Amino acid sequence: MSSLTKTRVVPVVVAGGAQQGLDLAAALVRGNLPVAELTLRVPGAVEAMSAIAEHFPDVLLGAGTVVRPDQVDEVVEAGARFIVSPGLSAAVVERAREREVPIIPGVATPSDIMLALELGLGTVKLFPAGTLGGAPTVKALSAPFPGLSFLPTGGVSAANMGDYLALDAVVAVGGSWMVDRALIQGERWDEIAERSREAVAVAARLTTGSEAGR
Numbered sequence: 001m002s003s004l005t006k007t008r009v010v011p012v013v014v015a016g017g018a019q020q021g022l023d024l025a026a027a028l029v030r031g032n033l034p035v036a037e038l039t040l041r042v043p044g045a046v047e048a049m050s051a052i053a054e055h056f057p058d059v060l061l062g063a064g065t066v067v068r069p070d071q072v073d074e075v076v077e078a079g080a081r082f083i084v085s086p087g088l089s090a091a092v093v094e095r096a097r098e099r100e101v102p103i104i105p106g107v108a109t110p111s112d113i114m115l116a117l118e119l120g121l122g123t124v125k126l127f128p129a130g131t132l133g134g135a136p137t138v139k140a141l142s143a144p145f146p147g148l149s150f151l152p153t154g155g156v157s158a159a160n161m162g163d164y165l166a167l168d169a170v171v172a173v174g175g176s177w178m179v180d181r182a183l184i185q186g187e188r189w190d191e192i193a194e195r196s197r198e199a200v201a202v203a204a205r206l207t208t209g210s211e212a213g214r
Contacts, residue, residue, distance in 0.1 A: 003060055004035070004151070004172040008165055008203040011179040011196065012064060012153060013038045014045075020184065021048025025056040027189040028179075031196025037084050037174060039064035040071060046078045053079020066103075069095035076101050084151075084174070086127055088112050093119050104151055108132055113145055123149040123171060130155015135163035142169035158199065165206045175199075 004010060013036050015024050021038070028036055036059060038049050052061055062082040063075035072083060072095040083096050088105040096103035106127040107113050116124050126138055129152035133140075138150050152164050153174035164173045178195035 007033055007035055007200060008172045008207060009033060009035075009161070009178075009199045010062070010151065010153075010172050010174040011036050012174045012176045013179045013184070014041050014176070014181050015048050015179075015184050016042040016044025018044075018047050018051035020044075021051045022055055023187065023189055024048070024179065024184060024192070025052045025059050027192040028196055029056065029059065030189075031178070031193035032200045033178070033196040034058055035060040035062070036179075037062040037064040038080075040075070041065055046074055049075060049078040049080055066092060068092065072096050072099055072101070072103075084125055084153075086125075088115055088119075088124075090115070090119060093121065106153075110141065110144065113141065113148065117145070117148070122147070123151060125151045125153050125174070127152075128154030129164070130160075134160065135167060138164060138167055138170060142167065158195075158202070161199070161202065162206050165203060 015021055028034060038045055052059055061080055062084055063080035064084040066072060066083050066085050069091050076099045083101055083103040085092055086106045088107055093103055104123050104125045105116060107116060107124045138152055149171040150169050151172055151174055156173045156175040157177050161173050164170045178199050179192055183192050
């Protein structure tokens with residue numbers, strides 16, 4: 001998932017239907033954040049994915065809340081280029097591997113991480129990161145698992161994203177503050193674009209500062 005290092009921010013989106021997907025993608029592109037994890041939480045999410053994949057091929061499109069192997073097939077056929085799960089299922093990981101699409105499973109404990117490593121995974125999603133202790137937990141978990149990359153999600157916000165991105169083990173953060181469900185429902189696409197631009201700017205500033213200090 002090296003492509004995630006370009007933006008270091010992954011919008012976690014709850015959107016349904018082709019038009020909502022297209023409007024959302026257009027707003028993210030205007031906000032210089034051409035990546036999205038569309039969750040399978042609402043009806044029409046797959047239709048939104050298909051529309052984005054067709055009309056915005058340069059958007060790095062992911063599918064979230066994938067919990068069954070058959071859902072892997074569904075989202076890959078809709079155009080998803082990576083998959084995110086809330087937990088770790090060997091069956092889901094294997095199906096993603098069969099479909100040759102990267103998967104980032106959710107973990108919450110060292111035991112989860114050890115299973116992920118056994119399955120040959122190099123990036124995991126700490127979820128729900130905020131409830132599990134935030135950035136200090138990522139730092140603690142990364143110590144015994146050198147080389148493993150984390151995508152913290154759940155409780156990540158504009159206010160605390162810097163705490164996560166300052167850690168070498170964090171490849172990117174996932175969050176919904178720039179694509180809040182209320183903004184999508186209210187069709188406030190300009191605000192989504194503006195929040196996206198701000199998130200990208202913060203991530204870029206933190207990444208540049210981190211590289212300068214090495």
